[in-house]
Amino acid sequence: xxxxxxxxxxxxxxxxxxxxxxxxxxxxxxxxxxxxxxxxxxxxxxxxxxxxxxxxxxxxxxxxxxxxxxxxxxxxxxxxxxxxxxxxxxxxxxxxxxxxxxxxxxxxxxxxxxxxxxxxxxxxxxxxxxxxxxxxxxxxxxxxxxxxxx
Ligand SMILES: CC(C)(COP(=O)(O)OP(=O)(O)OC[C@H]1O[C@@H](n2cnc3c(N)ncnc32)[C@H](O)[C@@H]1OP(=O)(O)O)[C@@H](O)C(=O)NCCC(=O)NCCS
Numbered sequence: 001x002x003x004x005x006x007x008x009x010x011x012x013x014x015x016x017x018x019x020x021x022x023x024x025x026x027x028x029x030x031x032x033x034x035x036x037x038x039x040x041x042x043x044x045x046x047x048x049x050x051x052x053x054x055x056x057x058x059x060x061x062x063x064x065x066x067x068x069x070x071x072x073x074x075x076x077x078x079x080x081x082x083x084x085x086x087x088x089x090x091x092x093x094x095x096x097x098x099x100x101x102x103x104x105x106x107x108x109x110x111x112x113x114x115x116x117x118x119x120x121x122x123x124x125x126x127x128x129x130x131x132x133x134x135x136x137x138x139x140x141x142x143x144x145x146x147x148x149x150x
Contacts, residue, residue: 006096011104014053016043020065022055023064023086051107056088056097060093064092069109069117081109083119086128093127102135128133 014022023038045053050071057063058142071137072080083105088098109117119137127131133139133144 002148006100008060009097009100010057011100012055013056014042014046018042018055018063018066022066025066026085028090029087031085050112052105053060054101054104056101058092059136061089061092064089065097065101066078067105069105071112071114079114081112081114081117083117086119098131099135 016058019038019042020035021041023035024031042053044145045051045068047079048070051068052070053068053114054066055063056065067083068085069081069083072082074080083102086098086101088101117137118140120143121132123129123142129139
């Protein structure tokens with residue numbers, strides 16, 4: 001069980017000044033964001049309607065996690081909301097921070113008219129699968145992702 005009240009935890013909207021730490025955490029996950037691109041990417045996301053970017057901050061440790069979710073629109077499925085990125089710093093895990101970030105995004109999504117939230121998680125993210133299941137998410141399908149340089 002994780003504690004429901006993480007000491008001193010603040011969940012707030014990200015600002016451009018958080019970009020360097022957001023990039024650092026992303027790099028630890030294996031998705032490095034070049035520091036020179038971090039500020040513009042964060043600013044771009046913050047400027048877009050239909051996107052939410054939140055950070056988790058602790059007085060003792062600074063910025064310890066972030067979550068990004070956005071509206072997606074598909075012809076066959078209509079408007080949907082999807083978690084596009086989530087990371088909690090390694091030393092801060094299993095204390096309830098990830099769940100608090102997801103809960104805040106669920107509130108945001110609900111306020112924006114969505115009835116469902118989805119997330120795609122790489123099978124190699126072994127910790128994410130029990131996490132989402134413990135957070136009430138049901139596995140819907142398994143996919144392959146194809147890419148081509150154009
Ligand atoms: C997945 C991740 C965000 C979870 O964050 P967290 O702050 O550790 O999660 P919480 O402490 O809020 O855990 C919530 C529930 O999930 C469970 N959980 C979390 N990590 C777990 C693990 N490794 N194994 C089993 N259960 C786990 C917790 O025990 C808790 O369950 P309970 O309170 O119902 O008993 C974090 O491990 C992480 O950043 N991983 C690397 C990045 C990643 O995989 N991101 C998701 C990609 S979409």
